[in-house]
Amino acid sequence: MFNQLDASVARFIQLTAEELELFHSLLQFKKVKKKQFLLQEGEVCDFEAYLLKGCCRSYYLDKEGTETILLFAVEDWWVSDLSSFSEQTPSNMFIETVEDCEMLLINYANKMQLFEQVPKFEKFYRLLVQRSLGVLQKRFYASVSQTAEERYLAFMEKYPHIVQRVPQHQIARYIGVSPEFLSKVRSNMYKK
Incomplete structure (x- = not known):
């Protein structure tokens, strides 16, 4: 232990x-x-x-x-x-x-x-x-x-082991945006 x-x-x-x-x-x-x-x-x-x-x-x-x-x-x-x-x-x-x-x-x-x-x-x-x-x-x-997108990308890069373990709405609150705004950021990222 x-x-x-x-x-x-x-x-x-x-x-x-x-x-x-x-x-x-x-x-x-x-x-x-x-x-x-x-x-x-x-x-x-x-x-x-x-x-x-x-x-x-x-x-x-x-x-x-x-x-x-x-x-x-x-x-x-x-x-x-x-x-x-x-x-x-x-x-x-x-x-x-x-x-x-x-x-x-x-x-x-x-x-x-x-x-x-x-x-x-x-x-x-x-x-x-x-x-x-x-x-x-x-x-x-x-x-x-940094922009919300930059903060999200930095979080995913620095903590890849956490991204899959916590809900997206909590990641939004960690990077300082609303869950709805993070959803838009993610949607725009995937369109690029």
Whole structure:
């Protein structure tokens, strides 16, 4: 169960057998069915989840109830509300499973214990946060500098393994357009 996560961690830091054992002991395995919430607006996020299997999405709702999808997380990705988790404040986002999922979760108290007992994990999490911030910055830049068609093509190129796993209306909300507009974009693309 831990092999996939251990390989992911090993790309950033090297751990002893004892450090790995401690890390494993602080994690909770969880199976979650499709279309279940891991987090809802107003709740304090008390987990960071590493996906072993399945797909989740993180999103916000505006005042009219329109979704803005921040990310899709699949195998070998982490999902959480970083701000709510780090500051232990209520979240303004939702995290929902798109498929049946299996995941390993670490709660806030266990993560703090991990940082105290294995300080090199601070480097691991810092590198994950840096990568996430870089992805968000590129995504923000694309949202203000690219057309919907360019954003859709970039999404399909960067995440071909996700395109077949999530509904088109959710991809539309990820790239920042209505499902109807994405349908027009796709129709025009296929005509070319």
